[in-house]
Amino acid sequence: MGKNVSDIFTGLSEQLNWQEDLYKDLHRNPELGLKEHRTSERLQEELRNLALEPKVIGDTGVVAVVENGDGPIIMARADIDALPVSERTGLDYASQNDGVMHACGHDMHMATLLGALRILVRNKEAWSGTYVALFQPSEENAKGASAMIDDGLVDKVPHPEVVLGQHVMPKPAGHVYTHAGPMLSMADSIHITVHGRGSHGSMPHLSVDPVVLAASIVLRLQSIVSREVEPGEFAVVTVGAFNSGTQANVIPDRAELRLNIRTYDHDVRNRVIASIERIVRGECAAAGSPEDPEFEYYDQFPLTENDADVTDRVSQAFSSGFDDGVLQEGSPATASEDFSELPDAFGVPYCYWFFGGADEKKYADAVKNGRLQEDIPANHSPFFYPVIHPTIETGTRAQVLAALEYLTA
Numbered sequence: 113m114g115k116n117v118s119d120i121f122t123g124l125s126e127q128l129n130w131q132e133d134l135y136k137d138l139h140r141n142p143e144l145g146l147k148e149h150r151t152s153e154r155l156q157e158e159l160r161n162l163a164l165e166p167k168v169i170g171d172t173g174v175v176a177v178v179e180n181g182d183g184p185i186i187m188a189r190a191d192i193d194a195l196p197v198s199e200r201t202g203l204d205y206a207s208q209n210d211g212v213m214h215a216c217g218h219d220m221h222m223a224t225l226l227g228a229l230r231i232l233v234r235n236k237e238a239w240s241g242t243y244v245a246l247f248q249p250s251e252e253n254a255k256g257a258s259a260m261i262d263d264g265l266v267d268k269v270p271h272p273e274v275v276l277g278q279h280v281m282p283k284p285a286g287h288v289y290t291h292a293g294p295m296l297s298m299a300d301s302i303h304i305t306v307h308g309r310g311s312h313g314s315m316p317h318l319s320v321d322p323v324v325l326a327a328s329i330v331l332r333l334q335s336i337v338s339r340e341v342e343p344g345e346f347a348v349v350t351v352g353a354f355n356s357g358t359q360a361n362v363i364p365d366r367a368e369l370r371l372n373i374r375t376y377d378h379d380v381r382n383r384v385i386a387s388i389e390r391i392v393r394g395e396c397a398a399a400g401s402p403e404d405p406e407f408e409y410y411d412q413f414p415l416t417e418n419d420a421d422v423t424d425r426v427s428q429a430f431s432s433g434f435d436d437g438v439l440q441e442g443s444p445a446t447a448s449e450d451f452s453e454l455p456d457a458f459g460v461p462y463c464y465w466f467f468g469g470a471d472e473k474k475y476a477d478a479v480k481n482g483r484l485q486e487d488i489p490a491n492h493s494p495f496f497y498p499v500i501h502p503t504i505e506t507g508t509r510a511q512v513l514a515a516l517e518y519l520t521a
Contacts, residue, residue, distance in 0.1 A: 469498025
């Protein structure tokens with residue numbers, strides 16, 4: 113090998129202007145899941161500029177394969193879709209698409225993976241093996257990974273032995289966070305319809321009021337986590353929507369609830385779902401509902417559970433390749449991802465880590481003053497954005513270091 117690991121980062125500062133321009137362009141032009149056509153075309157353009165041949169898989173998904181002699185095959189993934197959020201950051205590179213925003217940092221994920229890819233392509237003498245860069249659409253609604261898999265991903269790219277991923281979070285910029293075991297929760301959304309008997313608002317005695325019925329369900333659902341989930345176990349049950357009726361003087365004939373649950377454990381998930389259905393059916397019976405309730409499950413995300421051995425290797429690479437104090441012990445987040453569907457499709461282990469995107473001084477002041485929630489916007493907030501520097505350098509370096517842990521073996 114002509115260069116050691118530290119030498120290849122000498123070119124990182126030289127490409128930062130390109131990366132920053134790329135990031136700002138992606139931020140200005142966000143697109144929703146499975147509609148990321150401009151984004152996909154921009155990614156393909158950047159890959160061709162690196163003399164690579166992009167493969168379009170899953171309509172808007174993009175994959176680039178860099179073959180560089182014998183050695184391991186690894187895959188690194190970035191998501192590319194935005195959210196239906198109206199941006200309120202006031203940035204001079206804010207979204208130009210009304211009602212759509214990169215409010216979760218996927219633009220930063222693309223910029224850092226492309227930056228890592230550029231470094232690896234230009235420093236092939238420092239590593240050996242095959243690097244597969246995958247840009248996945250539609251993470252936010254859990255459809256993108258499956259779309260790429262359904263379009264033949266497993267047969268269209270080299271089979272990796274490990275898959276890597278990262279996510280920018282509202283933590284201090286310049287730090288990376290690893291954790292073995294559960295890193296992101298499972299998620300299930302549930303659309304529940306309960307049935308009543310409609311009537312005139314002045315004649316409630318002739319009705320089975322679905323508003324009262326649904327309200328009773330909402331209250332009873334609050335007891336699942338507090339009274340049925342063992343202390344020390346994790347679960348969230350949220351009622352995000354309650355819709356019924358259109359007029360003040362009309363008792364409607366149905367009500368609809370939309371629930372979201374989060375868990376780290378499959379047994380806990382099954383128990384929570386069973387409790388939800390038991391409570392809904394029981395309240396419907398108590399109210400004299402004329403029809404059985406209906407349950408529709410959707411936007412279901414798998415558990416993201418880091419392999420211990422892979423996480424240990426990635427953590428060691430970060431410890432050696434970053435300055436002291438950059439690597440931090442992470443903890444599971446309650447958000448959810450479809451990332452793990454990709455390594456699961458190949459039957460290989462994975463590591464998924466976080467890197468910070470919040471201004472470090474602002475974050476420290478917010479913690480000191482007890483204003484973390486007020487002053488540091490979380491992902492999906494209309495005010496969320498990562499500070500470009502040192503976030504983009506940290507994310508790029510993390511992708512390269514994790515890759516080289518395997519590719520220099």
